[in-house]
């Protein structure tokens with residue numbers, strides 16, 4: 399048989415971590431990497447964080463799973479905390495980001511259905527967005543590499559240029575029920591929405607009686623230095639999808655909504671077997687214990703500024719580096735060459751894990767609890783990697 403026992407949908411690289419400690423990963427031979435990828439913005443307390451691992455261990459031994467047919471004090475406690483910490487009045491827990499987006503889209507649909515506008519079933523999304531890999535979520539992007547081979551896809555989304563408010567306004571008609579947007583595009587290349595764009599979408603949504611749904615799966619949960627990125631824009635959504643960091647490595651996602659936006663999400667309209675099980679809630683609660691503290695968030699902001707300043711100082715020394723963008727500890731280093739090749743080089747030859755993104759950007763997504771020494775080490779490794787990097791010849 400030629401096919402791998404693991405369905406070969408990922409072009410996996412040579413790194414095979416078996417252990418993690420803080421901001422470092424180790425393979426079976428003891429080889430070490432500085433992990434500034436964090437499982438793609440997931441391990442926001444690094445690896446083996448004692449508060450998180452103890453919470454999971456304790457809950458695993460007490461009660462791992464019960465059906466959502468039963469009451470869940472564990473889920474209620476985390477939902478209550480999230481509603482206290484955010485704009486939201488109600489929360490649905492999922493196991494992944496794509497499922498959180500699915501719930502978000504269903505919430506918007508159900509709102510218009512329940513309020514007598516079932517024709518408003520479409521949503522406006524934005525170029526280079528990434529909302530996940532399910533059939534609904536790949537139909538919400540224009541990224542060819544996600545859609546190819548899976549068309550025809552449901553025609554529920556119109557994809558518009560990102561940060562183009564006039565295009566968004568012009569696209570609203572009676573079939574549009576809302577916007578779905580990442581405040582900072584992650585996979586698309588660490589592209590922040592402009593303040594005018596996000597605020598403008600809020601204004602348009604209010605004017606047309608439609609909903610603003612944010613995808614904070616990557617930029618949420620402290621990553622940018624506030625609990626959620628939209629706080630820094632002064633823009634409040636009606637619905638928001640969250641995942642990645644919120645379980646700190648345990649699979650958890652959530653769809654948060656205002657009471658009004660959740661009008662249609664009544665008993666029987668949605669569900670998930672695992673979503674919000676006690677083990678997931680223990681992880682989520684432990685992450686929030688640490689990340690939702692104002693002092694911790696202030697530290698993330700300060701570290702983000704120091705990392706950004708250090709990167710900016712390094713840029714003029716290397717033709718490879720163009721500029722830095724992003725917010726907090728969600729930074730993108732724009733290259734003048736292929737970022738995928740550079741990420742592989744830094745990983746293989748300099749022991750530094752980062753993630754490539756669209757637009758030849760190197761995504762720098764460290765754990766949020768790094769210290770000064772990790773920032774220095776990252777910049778030293780990037781600098782050494784750039785000095786040794788042979789720009790691949792164009793094909």
Ligand SMILES: *Cc1c(COP(=O)(O)O)cnc(C)c1O
Pocket residue numbers: 493494495496497499528529530531580584585613614615616617641642
């Ligand atoms: C990763 C991601 C998703 C999908 O999350 P999964 O857990 O992989 O399903 C959705 N939106 C954004 C912005 C993401 O970064």
